[in-house]
Amino acid sequence: MSVVNDQIKLEEETLIPANRIFDLAKRLLKNKGAVLGLFIIVLLFLSAIFAPLIAPYSYQAQSLSKMLRPPGQGHILGTDEFGRDMFSRIVYGSRISLLVGFVTVGISLVIGVVLGALAGYYGGLLDYIISGLTDIAWSFPRNLLAIAFIATLGPGLLSVMLAVALISWAGFARLIRGQFLSLKEQEFVEAARVLGMSDFRIIFRHIIPNALAPIIVLTTLEVPKAIIVEASLSFLGLGAQPPTPSWGSIMSSGRSYIAMAPWVVIFPGLMVMIVVLGFNLFGDALRDSLDPRLRD
Amino acid sequence: MGDNLLEVKNLKVYFPVKGKLFPTVVANVRAVDGISFKIKRGETLALVGESGCGKSTTGKAILRMIEPKEGQVFFEGNNILAYDRKKLKALRREMQLVFQDPYASLNPRMAVGDILNEVLFVHRLGNSPQRKARTLELLEMVGLTSRYLARYPHELSGGQRQRVVIARALAVNPKFLVCDEPVSALDVSIQAQIISLLEELQQRLNLTYLFIAHDLSVVKYVSNRVAVMYLGKIIELAEGEELYRNPCHPYTKALLSAIPLCDPDADSAKILLVGELPSPENPPRGCRFNTRCDRVKEECLVNEPVDQAIGHNHQVACHLYHGNGLK
Numbered sequence: 116m117s118v119v120n121d122q123i124k125l126e127e128e129t130l131i132p133a134n135r136i137f138d139l140a141k142r143l144l145k146n147k148g149a150v151l152g153l154f155i156i157v158l159l160f161l162s163a164i165f166a167p168l169i170a171p172y173s174y175q176a177q178s179l180s181k182m183l184r185p186p187g188q189g190h191i192l193g194t195d196e197f198g199r200d201m202f203s204r205i206v207y208g209s210r211i212s213l214l215v216g217f218v219t220v221g222i223s224l225v226i227g228v229v230l231g232a233l234a235g236y237y238g239g240l241l242d243y244i245i246s247g248l249t250d251i252a253w254s255f256p257r258n259l260l261a262i263a264f265i266a267t268l269g270p271g272l273l274s275v276m277l278a279v280a281l282i283s284w285a286g287f288a289r290l291i292r293g294q295f296l297s298l299k300e301q302e303f304v305e306a307a308r309v310l311g312m313s314d315f316r317i318i319f320r321h322i323i324p325n326a327l328a329p330i331i332v333l334t335t336l337e338v339p340k341a342i343i344v345e346a347s348l349s350f351l352g353l354g355a356q357p358p359t360p361s362w363g364s365i366m367s368s369g370r371s372y373i374a375m376a377p378w379v380v381i382f383p384g385l386m387v388m389i390v391v392l393g394f395n396l397f398g399d400a401l402r403d404s405l406d407p408r409l410r411d
Numbered sequence: 412m413g414d415n416l417l418e419v420k421n422l423k424v425y426f427p428v429k430g431k432l433f434p435t436v437v438a439n440v441r442a443v444d445g446i447s448f449k450i451k452r453g454e455t456l457a458l459v460g461e462s463g464c465g466k467s468t469t470g471k472a473i474l475r476m477i478e479p480k481e482g483q484v485f486f487e488g489n490n491i492l493a494y495d496r497k498k499l500k501a502l503r504r505e506m507q508l509v510f511q512d513p514y515a516s517l518n519p520r521m522a523v524g525d526i527l528n529e530v531l532f533v534h535r536l537g538n539s540p541q542r543k544a545r546t547l548e549l550l551e552m553v554g555l556t557s558r559y560l561a562r563y564p565h566e567l568s569g570g571q572r573q574r575v576v577i578a579r580a581l582a583v584n585p586k587f588l589v590c591d592e593p594v595s596a597l598d599v600s601i602q603a604q605i606i607s608l609l610e611e612l613q614q615r616l617n618l619t620y621l622f623i624a625h626d627l628s629v630v631k632y633v634s635n636r637v638a639v640m641y642l643g644k645i646i647e648l649a650e651g652e653e654l655y656r657n658p659c660h661p662y663t664k665a666l667l668s669a670i671p672l673c674d675p676d677a678d679s680a681k682i683l684l685v686g687e688l689p690s691p692e693n694p695p696r697g698c699r700f701n702t703r704c705d706r707v708k709e710e711c712l713v714n715e716p717v718d719q720a721i722g723h724n725h726q727v728a729c730h731l732y733h734g735n736g737l738k
Contacts, residue, residue: 302516306579309474311503312533320529324520 142404149400155393163210170203175358183376193378195369201378204360205386211361212390215276215345216338222280224334227287232318234288235295245288252285261344265353272361275354279341290333294326301325328402335398339391346387362387415485416587416619417450417473422482424465424472428692440692442468444643445482450587455613455620457630457651459666460640463688466623467511469640470589473621474508475499486587504534506587507580509609512596513572517564523550523575524560530582549578552615554608570601577608581616589621594629606633628670631655636724639663642699643691645718649725659727661704698730706731 143149162169178198186193192201234245252260264278298304299322307317323330348354349363357364362383369379424443427436443465450456458466472479475491483490491502510516517526527549531542547557553574564572573593580588590609594602610633612618624630630637631651638648639662647660658664665682686703689695695702698711708730716728 302510302512303518305476306508306510306516306576307518309476309503309508310530310533310579310583311500312529316533320521321518325518327520 139404143400146400146403148396149404152393152395152397152400155389156397159209159213159390159393162206163213166206166210170200170206172200172203174204174207174360175199183372183379185376186378192382193376195365195379196372196376201365201382204365205362205382207360208362208365208383208386209390211272211349211355211359212342212345212387215272215279216342219276219279219283219341219345220334220337222276223284223337224287224330226280226284227289228291228323228330230284231288231291232295232323235292236299236314236318236322242292246292249285249288249292252282253289255282257282257340257344258347261348262351262353265348270353270356272355272359275345275348278348279344283337283341286333286337287330290329291326294329295322298322298325332398332402335394335401339394342390343387346383414452415449416452416487417621418483418485419449419469419473420447420483420485421445422447422469422472422484423480424468424477425480438692440690441643441694442691443472443479444691444694446640446643446645448638448645448648450619450621451635452586452619453613453617454635455622455633457622457624457634457637458640459624459627459630459637461625461688463691464640465643465691466625466640467591470508470591470621470623474506474589475502476508504583505585506589507583507585509573509577509580509588509590509593511592513569513576514564514596516576517572517579519564521563522560523555523562523564523567526575526579527582530579534583536583545582549582552581552612553578568601569597570604573597573601573605574608577605577612581612584616585618587619587621589623591623592625593622595625602629609633627655627666639666642688642694644699644728646700646729647725647727648718649722649727653722653725657722657725659721659725659732660700660729661706661731662700698728 143153176199178194181190181194181198183196184190184194184198186201190200190202192205194200195204230245230249234242234249260282261275261278264281265274268274268277304317304321307321312321345354345361346363346366349361350367352364352367355361355364357368365383366380369376369383373380422443423441423445425439425441428438428440429435430437446465446469448456458469460466468477471477473484475494479492482492484492486502486505491499494502521529524546527546528542531537531545536542537545546560550556550559555571555574555578559567559571559575564575567575577593593609594605597605606629609620613620620633622630622633627637634651636648636650637654638645639654639660640646641662647654647658647663649657654663655667658667661682662684665684668682682705684703689699689702697713698704698707698716701707701711704711710730714730716730718726718728719732720726721732
């Protein structure tokens with residue numbers, strides 16, 4: 116036994132500090148992609164929260180004398196067909212994108228976790244039914260299904276959020292079911308069962324924490340997807356209604372002037388791209404640092 | 412019952428094989444096919460056999476992690492296979508399992524302290540400060556210190572993890588432990604430490620072990636009695652010393668001859684088993700060992716041998732030992 120104790124003492128010298136969140140933050144900051152992604156996301160949040168302070172003009176103040184001005188001269192990003200300041204509209208547009216992105220992913224995450232966990236943990240007939248539903252939801256093209264939902268719900272931002280949530284839960288449900296199927300066979304889950312723990316505790320304390328990394332990665336991939344779907348639905352006139360400044364609807368109204376005033380289409384499009392990139396970069400880095408087995 | 416802590420009677424565990432086209436049962440894998448044994452309070456019974464012989468399944472069925480098809484398991488005189496959910500949870504405090512692979516049997520996202528504390532919490536064993544004290548006590552019991560409370564399993568070595576697994580099993584103060592190949596995933600140097608830890612704990616806490624292993628050399632040091640399993644049946648059961656001195660079943664002889672000897676001059680005529688373990692879905696007629704036995708007789712192909720006592724606490728199921736143990 117003394118050999119063991121010596122060994123234990125030796126290892127204690129090199130013990131790591133146990134502050135987990137601090138640890139995670141430190142690892143994240145080492146990753147350049149994470150820093151860039153985080154920077155973009157923080158900027159987006161700031162512009163959404165402080166939009167009235169940042170925007171130099173109101174997003175709906177029209178000025179027909181300043182129609183379709185190119186960038187420069189008091190309007191950094193130019194003006195649109197009603198002479199509204201593009202920069203101000205884009206800043207306000209970030210509110211719509213964030214709202215849609217997070218609310219829809221929040222709803223679909225809840226649906227997906229509940230259904231996926233039930234299917235994966237209990238299996239049998241329940242799994243058969245839930246997996247069937249998931250496959251049906253999964254088999255439709257996203258935008259088409261969203262359009263069909265909006266046709267019944269009527270256009271508007273709320274409809275868009277519900278529609279996107281109702282089509283994107285299937286991805287979460289599938290992922291979570293798969294995670295449950297493999298994790299419930301793990302010995303530590305068996306151990307929890309032998310130790311007399313309840314299904315509820317096993318699901319929430321032992322399985323879900325171990326499935327967190329892929330869930331977070333999927334979430335960060337779904338937020339930008341939702342932003343894109345919202346933009347495309349608004350582009351089609353099914354989402355945010357004018358004068359609400361959604362990046363999609365700005366592009367939609369600008370497309371008739373694309374030859375003479377390309378900035379009306381380019382800048383909102385660029386914003387969509389940058390935001391999607393930011394979320395993806397951050398999500399990937401978060402996955403790497405959240406997994407204790409991948410540390411250092 | 413007397414001093415038997417655990418008695419297993421004619422235990423059978425079958426796994427149904429379902430058809431590819433229709434989910435009907437087309438066959439059964441007879442993982443455990445009618446085994447019986449008793450374990451006395453405070454003793455260690457080793458269950459030995461090659462992979463797939465049903466030894467782990469036996470352990471899991473005793474703990475009711477797998478529902479057996481037939482048979483009875485008596486723990487302190489009560490048939491635990493008849494227990495309902497509530498009684499089963501209470502039973503979890505009486506018998507526990509030490510897993511084979513300490514790398515897979517600890518939740519990678521929980522610190523050692525949380526792993527132990529959770530067990531105490533689930534079974535309502537004490538309030539928060541009492542649980543904390545008990546957690547420390549458990550760590551010390553398995554040779555670890557308070558420094559390990561905040562550590563995660565991936566920060567520990569295999570031996571340290573197995574110590575945590577043992578501490579977790581002991582948290583509920585069980586009387587009976589099923590050790591499912593507790594050292595076979597560890598380095599040889601660590602194996603000895605874990606085995607001596609298990610022995611020390613047995614002495615201190617008056618534990619009873621069912622020690623599952625595939626290797627007779629490990630078993631030699633820990634067990635009072637040894638049961639050798641082959642294809643879902645116990646083919647020989649004897650006291651440890653007796654089995655090593657006087658193995659009777661041809662299969663046991665083959666297993667014992669596979670233990671490496673330190674003496675290079677020793678006569679090491681190894682009995683090599685040929686062929687694979689037959690499928691437990693369709694075991695051979697007669698004696699199950701007849702496809703690989705070097706002393707097979709005509710009778711072995713027809714009749715299944717029954718357990719015969721051939722000495723003091725020594726039983727064997729083999730046609731070579733008819734009557735009073737003479738070949």
